Amino acid sequence: xxxxxxxxxxxxxxxxxxxxxxxxxxxxxxxxxxxxxxxxxxxxxxxxxxxxxxxxxxxxxxxxxxxxxxxxxxxxxxxxxxxxxxxxxxxxxxxxxxxxxxxxxxxxxxxxxxxxxxxxxxxxxxxxxxxxxxxxxxxxxxxxxxxxxxxxxxxxxxxxxxxxxxxxxxxxxxxxxxxxxxxxxxxxxxxxxxxxxxxxxxxxxxxxxxxxxxxxxxxxxxxxxxxxxxxxxxxxxxxxxxxxxxxxxxxxxxxxxxxxxxxxxxxxxxxxxxxxxxxxxxxxxxxxxxxxxxxxxxxxxxxxxxxxxxxxxxxxxxxxxxx
Ligand code: NDP
Numbered sequence: 275x276x277x278x279x280x281x282x283x284x285x286x287x288x289x290x291x292x293x294x295x296x297x298x299x300x301x302x303x304x305x306x307x308x309x310x311x312x313x314x315x316x317x318x319x320x321x322x323x324x325x326x327x328x329x330x331x332x333x334x335x336x337x338x339x340x341x342x343x344x345x346x347x348x349x350x351x352x353x354x355x356x357x358x359x360x361x362x363x364x365x366x367x368x369x370x371x372x373x374x375x376x377x378x379x380x381x382x383x384x385x386x387x388x389x390x391x392x393x394x395x396x397x398x399x400x401x402x403x404x405x406x407x408x409x410x411x412x413x414x415x416x417x418x419x420x421x422x423x424x425x426x427x428x429x430x431x432x433x434x435x436x437x438x439x440x441x442x443x444x445x446x447x448x449x450x451x452x453x454x455x456x457x458x459x460x461x462x463x464x465x466x467x468x469x470x471x472x473x474x475x476x477x478x479x480x481x482x483x484x485x486x487x488x489x490x491x492x493x494x495x496x497x498x499x500x501x502x503x504x505x506x507x508x509x510x511x512x513x514x515x516x517x518x519x520x521x522x523x524x525x526x527x528x529x530x531x532x533x534x535x536x537x538x539x540x541x542x543x544x545x546x547x548x549x550x551x552x553x554x555x556x557x558x559x560x561x562x563x564x565x566x567x568x569x570x571x572x573x574x575x576x577x578x579x580x581x582x583x584x585x586x587x588x589x590x591x592x593x594x595x596x597x
Pocket of ligand 1: 313314315316396397400421422423424425426427444445446447450465489490510511512513514515516536537538539584585586587588589591592
């Protein structure tokens with residue numbers, strides 16, 4: 275089968291199209307014919323060897339995808355051959371076929387395309403765990419979403435609105451901000467403007483935001499802290515700048531503020547948390563209230579171009595690879 279393999283740490287240039295044996299499902303696993311793969315910033319970090327867990331090479335990237343179950347491993351129950359599913363795994367989806375534990379697949383409603391389904395798991399579960407589980411968002415609170423036109427950002431706007439929050443969306447172009455407004459953002463601001471802290475305070479009647487989804491890190495982190503309201507929660511979700519951030523924890527005391535980490539992976543092996551998230555998310559999908567924003571689509575063999583596209587900050591919504 276066709277796959278993209280990586281032998282050493284690097285950027286788009288280390289992604290190699292190759293031929294690998296088609297995998298077969300072990301006990302408790304399912305074999306899925308991959309129809310669409312969601313490209314995540316985490317894939318880029320994983321290939322670069324900069325992810326939260328160490329990358330072991332050679333590897334096939336790709337942590338979320340959608341497709342059709344082709345074979346069941348021993349002892350698998352609750353899913354069937356021919357079923358359309360979305361799946362979340364650690365890696366291995368940049369290929370025509372992938373094997374994942376049966377417990378990590380989600381049924382795909384008929385009205386959802388493969389591309390939409392592939393754009394769903396990482397961004398929507400992360401948005402839910404960030405806002406609901408970690409920040410304990412309350413209706414009426416203000417949330418600031420960085421990179422709001424991206425994959426996680428567009429999902430976060432939709433989940434924030436479903437939770438009754440007021441949204442300040444930041445992005446790097448007017449076109450991106452227009453998308454954020456279409457998704458329901460209440461206030462949109464260019465992240466390139468000089469006086470961002472003042473603009474955020476002004477937009478929130480001088481008080482600042484109750485929750486801030488920090489995904490860029492680096493030098494901007496200090497500004498993010500200044501945008502927080504009294505008892506504000508800053509969620510550390512990513513570091514797209516790939517630069518270190520500095521902070522003085524004592525500064526949090528004055529406003530009874532918190533800095534909270536958010537990582538999707540540990541939640542995936544917590545059945546109670548996953549059930550709560552699924553029970554919240556799936557009705558929103560079924561009612562059409564939440565619909566993933568599918569961005570540009572690339573052929574699997576164009577994975578390097580797709581990486582460069584995301585690194586160039588050109589995407590809106592989730593970039594999709596199609597085998
Ligand atoms: P996006 O689709 O949001 O793409 C990244 C966006 O980040 C860009 O479009 C850009 O938006 C912004 N950005 C800011 N600085 C840079 C930079 N130096 N290089 C590239 N992009 C930059 O990607 P994802 O939705 O996949 O991920 C967004 C962030 O969320 C990442 O940091 C990712 O690691 C994190 N994440 C974390 C998860 C977790 O479990 N903790 C799960 C999922 C995502 P703009 O041009 O508008 O500034």
